[in-house]
Amino acid sequence: MKLEIRKIIVLGGGSAGFLAAITLKRRAPSLDVAVIHSSKIPIIGVGEGSTFTLPQYLHGYLGINPSHFHQTVKPTYKLGIRFLWGPRESFNYTFNAQLDARFPGMSKPNGFYCGDNFSGTGLNAALMDRNRVFEKQTDGAPLIHTDVAYHLENRSFAKYLEGAARAIGVRIIDDEMTGLEQDENGIKRLHLESGGTAEADLFVDCSGFRSELLGRAMGEPFVDFSSSLFCDRAFAGGWARGADEPLKPYTTAETMDAGWAWQIEHDHLINRGYVFSSAFLSDDEAAAEFIRKNPKVKDPRLITFTSGVYERSWVKNVVAIGNASGFVEPLEATSLAVICESSALLIETLVDSQFLIHPTARKYYNQTARHTWDSIRRFLAMHYKFNTRLDTPFWKACREDTDLTGAEEIVEYYQTSGPSVMWSHHAMGPTDQFNWEGYLVMLVGQKVPHQVDFTPSIEEAKAFEQFRRKILDRAENAFTLREALDIIRSDHWQWHPDFYRKASRWGS
Numbered sequence: 001m002k003l004e005i006r007k008i009i010v011l012g013g014g015s016a017g018f019l020a021a022i023t024l025k026r027r028a029p030s031l032d033v034a035v036i037h038s039s040k041i042p043i044i045g046v047g048e049g050s051t052f053t054l055p056q057y058l059h060g061y062l063g064i065n066p067s068h069f070h071q072t073v074k075p076t077y078k079l080g081i082r083f084l085w086g087p088r089e090s091f092n093y094t095f096n097a098q099l100d101a102r103f104p105g106m107s108k109p110n111g112f113y114c115g116d117n118f119s120g121t122g123l124n125a126a127l128m129d130r131n132r133v134f135e136k137q138t139d140g141a142p143l144i145h146t147d148v149a150y151h152l153e154n155r156s157f158a159k160y161l162e163g164a165a166r167a168i169g170v171r172i173i174d175d176e177m178t179g180l181e182q183d184e185n186g187i188k189r190l191h192l193e194s195g196g197t198a199e200a201d202l203f204v205d206c207s208g209f210r211s212e213l214l215g216r217a218m219g220e221p222f223v224d225f226s227s228s229l230f231c232d233r234a235f236a237g238g239w240a241r242g243a244d245e246p247l248k249p250y251t252t253a254e255t256m257d258a259g260w261a262w263q264i265e266h267d268h269l270i271n272r273g274y275v276f277s278s279a280f281l282s283d284d285e286a287a288a289e290f291i292r293k294n295p296k297v298k299d300p301r302l303i304t305f306t307s308g309v310y311e312r313s314w315v316k317n318v319v320a321i322g323n324a325s326g327f328v329e330p331l332e333a334t335s336l337a338v339i340c341e342s343s344a345l346l347i348e349t350l351v352d353s354q355f356l357i358h359p360t361a362r363k364y365y366n367q368t369a370r371h372t373w374d375s376i377r378r379f380l381a382m383h384y385k386f387n388t389r390l391d392t393p394f395w396k397a398c399r400e401d402t403d404l405t406g407a408e409e410i411v412e413y414y415q416t417s418g419p420s421v422m423w424s425h426h427a428m429g430p431t432d433q434f435n436w437e438g439y440l441v442m443l444v445g446q447k448v449p450h451q452v453d454f455t456p457s458i459e460e461a462k463a464f465e466q467f468r469r470k471i472l473d474r475a476e477n478a479f480t481l482r483e484a485l486d487i488i489r490s491d492h493w494q495w496h497p498d499f500y501r502k503a504s505r506w507g508s
């Protein structure tokens with residue numbers, strides 16, 4: 001049966017709820033969009049790393065003014081993730097090519113030459129190694145590009161989005177949903193704590209892990225990813241940045257006894273979190289290890305989660321976005337990007353169909369959502385399967401038992417053919433945000449053995465070294481993150497009007 005959409009209620013006022021509401025209203029101003037959220041049910045308060053998708057989405061697709069955003073939310077830039085992982089001291093995962101590239105005149109792609117010398121194969125990675133963020137242009141301005149993500153504080157981000165939603169006409173109601181009525185088409189109306197009711201044609205469930213509408217009301221089955229991803233808890237905490245703690249342009253992901261720890265860089269705060277598996281470590285043991293490594297953290301907060309996804313995200317007249325639809329642990333900080341992509345898919349589908357939804361559109365939406373989550377699952381599984389840094393019971397179990405579903409062929413191709421870039425498009429599929437580059441970085445970064453017996457000639461090894469040196473030297477002269485932020489946040493800084501528009505890939 002077709003579904004006609006004129007009025008939409010978004011349940012939830014976290015980053016998912018407001019991003020979805022802004023997307024809907026901005027792209028289709030004639031829609032009646034309301035956000036219902038309860039100030040008695042706090043937002044999750046974590047979700048502070050992102051991928052390159054987020055800035056492009058905010059400023060390119062949603063048209064949020066970057067100057068205002070930088071001055072108000074004060075995001076910092078993230079060039080990638082520094083992994084303290086596997087046998088190398090560290091390696092850098094970035095949002096642009098390192099190993100997927102081939103230096104001019106070389107007989108093979110970069111990955112084949114990265115035995116011990118990984119750094120300097122791409123500019124962003126080199127910038128990370130030098131603790132710099134953007135190159136200097138001849139006029140003295142930072143050369144900002146779009147292969148870069150944000151670190152942002154979750155609460156101030158959600159607050160900002162709330163203001164942006166209100167400014168474009170989204171109605172915002174502080175109330176709690178306490179019950180609902182359904183019929184054969186889905187949800188008819190919500191019952192609110194204030195005594196009122198709320199009706200809509202479409203309900204967007206952004207109620208976080210509670211998944212009030214999709215999980216609880218519609219009873220959609222949950223697909224658990226724990227055979228691939230063993231972690232199910234996190235301790236989060238942070239401290240005020242000291243004068244001897246420079247602002248880094250990247251997230252750090254550090255191997256821990258039963259999981260890993262993030263370090264996220266805010267202006268004046270350093271935010272740490274230990275993601276661990278309760279099957280291998282008690283809460284007390286995890287807290288003790290976390291504090292031992294981060295003595296400045298006081299009273300870390302425990303968050304519990306299950307990695308997995310609801311079988312379908314869109315059932316009848318309920319579409320879930322954000323943690324209400326699925327969550328894969330935060331090792332690659334992908335949730336905000338999935339929220340953006342899902343919100344854009346939803347509204348573009350509505351606009352194209354003149355707000356009449358056919359079951360086939362719902363089916364395609366659901367297939368895309370599942371592929372997206374499955375591609376994150378398989379990519380993260382690989383991080384666990386091959387990390388040889390520690391020999392604790394957790395890491396031994398990861399190496400033995402991690403279910404690589406969906407990534408087996410990619411890994412097999414690498415193991416037999418080395419860091420080749422042939423077949424990358426074929427293997428990836430359309431919804432994999434990590435690309436072949438991401439897989440190569442994790443496989444070569446962790447020194448996963450392969451069967452290709454290749455030793456570069458002396459000339460090639462020398463040439464490779466020279467290319468690396470050149471890139472590292474370029475990075476040496478770039479701006480530090482603090483310097484770049486001071487310029488970007490100043491009243492003199494002007495964004496070119498087309499800067500983000502060109503990068504936006506969602507149309508409109």
Ligand SMILES: Cc1cc2nc3c(=O)[nH]c(=O)nc-3n(C[C@H](O)[C@H](O)[C@H](O)COP(=O)(O)OP(=O)(O)OC[C@H]3O[C@@H](n4cnc5c(N)ncnc54)[C@H](O)[C@@H]3O)c2cc1C
Nearest residue numbers: 012013014016038044047049177207208322323330335336
């Ligand atoms: C440990 C951890 C680390 C993470 N790190 C990252 C990261 O680095 N990067 C990233 O992209 N993501 C990360 N995430 C995911 C992150 O949580 C989400 O990206 C994100 O913040 C979206 O949250 P949300 O809006 O779906 O839910 P929430 O922030 O939980 O918001 C839920 C909203 O629903 C409302 N609500 C719920 N029930 C009702 C009701 N009955 N009536 C009215 N209102 C209701 C609440 O009031 C609230 O407003 C992390 C998650 C975890 C657990």
